[in-house]
Amino acid sequence: MSDNSxxxxxxxxxxxxxxxxxxxxxxxxxxxEPHTLAPLVGEKTGFESLQAEYADGSPTTQAKIxxxxxxxxxxxxxxxxGNCFYRGLAYRxxxxxxxxxxTLWAKAVMQRLGPHSREAVGRAGYDLDLMGDFAECxxxxxxxxxxxxxxxxxxxxWLRIVTAAILKNNRDMFEAxxxxxxxxxxxxxxxxxxxxxxxxxxxxxxxxxxxxxxxIKIGNLDTTLNTDGVMNWHEIEPLEPLVIPDSxxxxxxxxxxxxxxxxxxxxxxxxx
Amino acid sequence: xSSAAQHALQRQLKELMMHPVPGFRVGMKDDNIFDxxxxxxxxxxxxxxxxxxxxxxxxxxxxxxxxPSFTFHNGFYHPNVYEDGRLCISILHAPGDDEMSGxxxxxxxxxxxxxxxxxxxxxxxxxxxNTSSPANxxxxxxxxxxxxxxxxxxxxxxxxxxxxxxxxxxxxTSEADFLVKRPIEIEEDENFWYEExxxxxxxxxxxxxxxxxxxxxxxx
Numbered sequence: 185m186s187d188n189s190x191x192x193x194x195x196x197x198x199x200x201x202x203x204x205x206x207x208x209x210x211x212x213x214x215x216x217e218p219h220t221l222a223p224l225v226g227e228k229t230g231f232e233s234l235q236a237e238y239a240d241g242s243p244t245t246q247a248k249i250x251x252x253x254x255x256x257x258x259x260x261x262x263x264x265x266g267n268c269f270y271r272g273l274a275y276r277x278x279x280x281x282x283x284x285x286x287t288l289w290a291k292a293v294m295q296r297l298g299p300h301s302r303e304a305v306g307r308a309g310y311d312l313d314l315m316g317d318f319a320e321c322x323x324x325x326x327x328x329x330x331x332x333x334x335x336x337x338x339x340x341x342w343l344r345i346v347t348a349a350i351l352k353n354n355r356d357m358f359e360a361x362x363x364x365x366x367x368x369x370x371x372x373x374x375x376x377x378x379x380x381x382x383x384x385x386x387x388x389x390x391x392x393x394x395x396x397x398x399x400i401k402i403g404n405l406d407t408t409l410n411t412d413g414v415m416n417w418h419e420i421e422p423l424e425p426l427v428i429p430d431s432x433x434x435x436x437x438x439x440x441x442x443x444x445x446x447x448x449x450x451x452x453x454x455x456x
Numbered sequence: 457x458s459s460a461a462q463h464a465l466q467r468q469l470k471e472l473m474m475h476p477v478p479g480f481r482v483g484m485k486d487d488n489i490f491d492x493x494x495x496x497x498x499x500x501x502x503x504x505x506x507x508x509x510x511x512x513x514x515x516x517x518x519x520x521x522x523x524p525s526f527t528f529h530n531g532f533y534h535p536n537v538y539e540d541g542r543l544c545i546s547i548l549h550a551p552g553d554d555e556m557s558g559x560x561x562x563x564x565x566x567x568x569x570x571x572x573x574x575x576x577x578x579x580x581x582x583x584x585x586n587t588s589s590p591a592n593x594x595x596x597x598x599x600x601x602x603x604x605x606x607x608x609x610x611x612x613x614x615x616x617x618x619x620x621x622x623x624x625x626x627x628x629t630s631e632a633d634f635l636v637k638r639p640i641e642i643e644e645d646e647n648f649w650y651e652e653x654x655x656x657x658x659x660x661x662x663x664x665x666x667x668x669x670x671x672x673x674x675x676x
Binding site for chain 1: 459463464467468471498518564566567568570665
């Protein structure tokens with residue numbers, strides 16, 4: 185607000201022949217329409233449409249897609265609105281829990297997704313009375329196996345707040361990654377985490393993986409190659425993995441969500 | 457979606473009626489939770505001191521994902537208020553709207569903001585107009601270059617606004633008055649602690665009621 189360097193002197197403002205704010209907004213909405221009308225989370229599909237989309241793409245990209253088609257049973261596209269990471273994560277987690285409904289595992293996951301997150305959000309100084317509505321949407325969706333509900337904006341909002349809370353509660357750990365581009369962690373959170381429609385990046389993913397106790401594996405569909413293979417995968421494991429009370433830790437018990445990344449966008453991948 | 461918005465707004469309204477932001481009165485208009493009426497006590501030490509200004513807040517059906525609009529009534533004069541009364545303040549702009557404004561996303565509306573955060577921004581703006589991005593260019597120039605004339609114009613508004621002061625409202629005349637709103641609450645707290653070991657709740661409750669009855673009498 186105090187930054188006046190971008191603003192022309194007041195008396196000149198009227199004479200500038202620039203489009204009005206409304207005109208800019210309307211234009212922006214119009215060009216974004218194909219994206220904003222897509223379903224929040226689409227049907228599960230094979231890799232044909234991805235192959236078609238990159239038919240003229242680089243050989244590396246095409247090779248990566250061919251490999252995905254061998255190792256994964258399909259993908260689910262999320263709406264390209266900047267919330268795709270949170271939405272895809274929530275949708276897939278809800279799906280995983282409903283696949284193992286009423287197990288000790290599902291109970292442990294729900295404990296971690298619910299009270300654990302609320303505690304972190306409260307500790308970070310957010311008003312739980314206000315934010316509790318969002319948390320409830322998320323907890324209800326996971327409990328009821330309501331995947332559509334898990335893809336709702338209120339859930340995206342809640343996961344953003346949880347992400348922000350983890351960043352705030354672990355300042356020392358995260359500041360080092362952020363202070364390059366933002367003067368303070370809080371400013372970063374205010375502009376890159378809390379607002380809707382702003383995509384998630386490395387710090388966000390690390391934070392939410394820690395909060396939810398979920399391993400997030402991301403395949404990068406770009407033209408760069410990994411040294412020991414074709415696809416470059418990033419696997420982000422939580423500092424404190426999921427603990428199932430009274431049971432020995434097993435690798436397959438660690439919940440894992442796999443996402444496919446293309447610059448600015450995440451879709452859900454389904455392992456075979 | 458709208459029932460979630462309704463729920464959130466009802467909760468916030470209740471909270472603001474029980475724990476008012478000093479200097480504000482809020483309430484629903486025509487029993488519509490998406491449409492609030494606000495009374496603003498002109499902050500002391502500003503040209504607005506002594507006035508009681510009415511405004512309305514209109515909430516979108518998808519609140520809190522999109523911000524409400526805040527509109528002053530009766531020709532409110534301020535550098536950051538358009539001539540039609542709409543308040544122009546970054547917290548009421550959704551991120552993504554008007555990228556040209558130079559406001560960073562951190563100053564914009566996001567779903568973690570609340571009505572309370574808007575009211576606090578309004579108070580801060582009444583105390584300290586932001587002349588670098590004015591909504592009312594004339595008011596802004598006058599504020600910077602001819603503060604006397606600006607103050608005189610606001611003074612007229614203050615006089616006109618006095619007819620809107622609710623009968624039960626004692627206008628504050630010192631900073632302390634703004635804060636004296638909650639003595640009843642402190643008493644209640646004390647009683648609350650005493651009550652833990654007491655069986656005769658009735659006595660305590662009577663005392664409580666004495667306090668809150670005064671409040672509701674005054675409102676009628």
